[in-house]
Each structure stands twice: as structure tokens, then as C-alpha cells.
Amino acid sequence: MEHVSIDDLPRMNLLGLFLGNIIGRNLEQPAQMKRLSKAKGNIIVHAGTMTVSLCFSGGKLTILRGSVAEANASVSGTMDSLMGMALGRGMVGMVLAGRIKIKGNPFLLLKIKPLLMVSESA
């Protein structure tokens, strides 16, 4: 987890903990590490009434509770939908069905999406 840091861990919400755990496990794979090293920008994730910001910079990810001011993109949905996405249910289908809403830079989202998905080999 050295490449993922959770800001103020004792106060982090469940969404941030889930995402931090999934990404941390994914980074055990070199391909995912490479993906992280290239990611740059801030993504806000809303699930239900929880919000976290994923801040990618310099090959590291910092997860903060709440929204950062300068966001490049955002993803919103129910906890169930976002967990479904993490488990590999089709993101496009869920976006078209209105279960997940995305805003901002879609290319950044596409770039980091594999980091947010549960990898069975991780």
C-alpha cells in the first residue's frame, strides 16, 4: 500500500476504504503499477451519500474524504452500482441505464478504471 495513502485514515469513510483496498491489491501487478505511474488528475467518487477524492500524482494515489476543489472528473452512483462496476459489471451499460453518472474528462476515467476493478489474481 506504499503507493496508496489514505488521508486521515481514522476518519475515512467506507467508500474510501473499499477503493483504497481494491487499488492497493491491484498494485501488486506490474501492469497496474505502470497504469498508476501514468495517471495524473483528481477524480471525485460519490456513492450514495459518501464522497471521496482520488488524487493521482507522481505515481502515487492519495484518497481524501469529501470533494477536492480541482476535479478533472467525477463518478456517481449507488454503492451497489459502484461495487458492481468494481466487480466487472459493464460500466457502459450502467451509464446508459443511468445507474452511474460520469462528468468531466472521460479519458482519465477510462485510464484509471482498471485500477478500480477487482482483479481475481490480485
Added chain:
Amino acid sequence: MNRDALKQRFEEILGAEHVISQPPDLEPYTTDYTEEDPRPPALVTRPATVEQVQGLMAAAREAGVSLTPRVSGSNVGGLALAPEGGVVVDLSRMNRILKVETDDMYALIEPGVTWEQLKAHLLEQKIPLRMGYPLSPPDTSIVANCLLDGLGNLSMRYGSMGDWIGGLEAVLPDGEVIRTGAPALSDLWFGRGPLPDLTGLLVSWQGTTGIVTKMAFQLWPEPPHRQRLFILVYDRNIAFRAMRDLCRLQICDDVGGLSWTTGKMLFGVQKPAERDPGEPEFFLYLDLTGQNPRELELRLELLNNYLESLEAEGHQLEKPLDIKTLVRLNPEFNKLADFPTRLEFLVDHPGGGLSWVGTYGPLSRFEAYGDAGVEIMARYGYPPTMVSRPMKGGHFGVMRFISLFDKQDDQERRAVRQMNEELVDAGVKLGFIPYKTPPWVVDRIQAQLNPAFVETMRRVRRAIDPDGVMAPRCWAFKEK
């Protein structure tokens, strides 16, 4: 009789290797999980047979020393700590599974048999029966949990564990061996009745009335299809309401609730500091089973209908998550996939201290006790770790407030005790009754107990143990 003479007497009964007297070896017997002050026993004895237990009783009476029974050491509230000069009777060597009566659905076991041991036995022997498990570690004693009237994952259906006893054998303080329940007359240990319930003289008496040497532990049929689900609920009072409603729907084998802090601990957050106002406050945990897939599907359908009715009222909750899904999202959830389980974040954390106020009480007042408990814990700076469950079909339920602390920090231990006192007082005021009642709680509730109840307990104890040999720290009512 001095300590050396006593040691020699015990060695004659047990063999020298089963009498512990050296300080380093006594260390594990001086503390428990909770904030109790360390209290080393004079000696520890480790009997393996009923005759040896009888011998210990006789020697203790003769020497005027007390005996405090204990099994695995995962104790709470000082119940298994001996008073000064007292002797601990470690029953872990009495660990035989004597038989499993498959047709009559019980296992006859000795006090040292553990949850993992009986589970392994049922699996190895391909016995198609299941057992209820507590949240305590797998290496703890089944008999001790039942005798202390604890609870487990089948308590919603079948009540507290004292109700799962099919009969007992015990050595009374005078050395006599009694059988209570069905085995007082029958060759099968099928229940506590229909004779007068003398098993009750050994349940919740905390070892003050004798040492149980055999117990029939009731087992139940294992439905072939099951699903374990978690539901994130954003308001704890809706979780409490759902527990009540789900009891009445009778579709689940188990319904429990864990507060938000436990979820975070599974992610390695040792001391969750505060709840994000946007995150779920409670996790409902549900077990559903069926004889075939259709029965299970119907139960799930009824559950979903109920959850939709809550949503239709405007309450916020997430869709049920299967435990297998949760394990894929975070493998740590595997700890909740199968029982018995060891929750390291509770029992193996750096500070080592685990304390709780555990009460049984009316489901109708869960909200009130929840409010009071959360306020008290916040005032002392502890996150509100709560575990609750309806029991016996919803006739009552368990409400536990759990705190983790540093056992080496005297100031923190005192603060935890003070907080626990407030939690007990708040619960008792609302009609909740502490179970596995620690001595310090007995002091606190004595004045509120029915006086004739207290006097009757005293009389029973004097009649059974006139020399005051057994567990003198437990249920030690103060004289008027």
C-alpha cells in the same frame, strides 16, 4: 494448610506436571481480555477426570482454599480470575467428545471441548447437523459459553446458549456427582426438562455451585442451501426496526447488527475516529437457508419485498450484498463468511484490551439504549462499537458496547471501567440485564435486584457450598 502442602496434596491427585505453581507459568491465569486488575492465583490445577475434580474439591474444602474454574482463558469481566490465595481449575484437559447422537441431535462433551474441535468432528464424521457459534474465538469452550448463557448465530431461532443444554453432569462442592435434566433418569440427554430444572442451578451461576464435567450440547439440522447477506443501513434505528420486523417475518436463521466501526476495523482501521455523516451507520447481517433452491429464493423474495417497503417509506439502505461478493471486494470479509471465526481486530490488536458491556433486553428499547450508549462512548472518546441481535424469535435481544484499549495503560483501564459503569447503569435503567455478569456489575445492580431473589441465591449457595469453596468472587452479594 500452607501453599507447599496444598501443592503437594494437589500433585498427589493430579501428578506434579498438572499443578502449576511458578510465577511465569501462572502469568496466563492472572488477567483476562478486560480492564480487570491482574490477579495471580496461588496455584493452577489441571484435572483430566471426574474423579480428579472430586479429589480437588475434597482437598480444597479440607485446606479452606477456593477453586475458580476456567477453560481457554478468553474470559471477560474477571469471572475466571481467582481471588487472592485461590486456586484456578483449568479444565482444558477434559476435552473429549464422548458421543454424538445424530438421531436425537446432540453432542455429549466435556468442558474443554472447543468450537473448532466439535466442528471438525462433525465434518470428519460427516454428521449432517449444524451447531450455533458465538463470535468468540474458535478455541474457546462450548460448555463455558453455554453455562454463562452466551449467545450465537442460532440464538435468533433458539435463544441463548443456556437453552441449548440437553442435560449436565457436575461435581458439586461436597464431591457428589449430579446429573441434571433428562440424564437424571434417561440414558439419552435430550433436554433440561421435564423434571424440575436443576440444570438452572449451574447456568449463569458462574461456577459458584459446582464444576460441570459433561454436557449435552444441542445440534440442529443443516439446511443444504444457505446465503449470508449484509445490508448497509444509514440509520441505526432503522436497523433496529428491521431486526424486529425480520424476526416476525420468520424468514431468516439469523439477523444481527454491527455498527460502522466494525466495518472499518476489517479494513485495518484500529481506532475509527468518527463517522462520515454520509456513510452507513449499521450493517445488518442475515443468514437465510432452505431445503431446496426454491425455498431459499422465496425467502430472499420476502426479504427483498420487506427492504423495498422500507425504501418506499423513504429510508436509505443499500441492496443486500452476498458475503461472497464482499470477500471479493475485500478478502478480510472472509472472517465473517464462516464460523467460528477469530476477529483479530478485536482480540489481537496492539493494546490487547477488549472490554464490553453485554446485556439482554427488550427489542422495543434498542433505540433508547443505542442512543444512550453512543452518547456515553462519545463522551469518553471511544467509537460506538455495537453488536446486537434479536434472540428467541424476537422475545428479547442482545446489545453489546465494545471498547478496545491498551491494557498496560492504567489510566485508560480506569476510564474504560468508568465508561462501562455508565453503560451498565443506562441499560439497567431501560430494563436491560447484564449477562456473564462481572463481579463489579453485581456490586452495582445488587440494590436494584429483587431482595428475595438475592436472598434465595444466597440460601441456595449456602446449601450447596457451605464452605464457600467455589468461585467466591462471583455473585458475591454484599451482606446487608
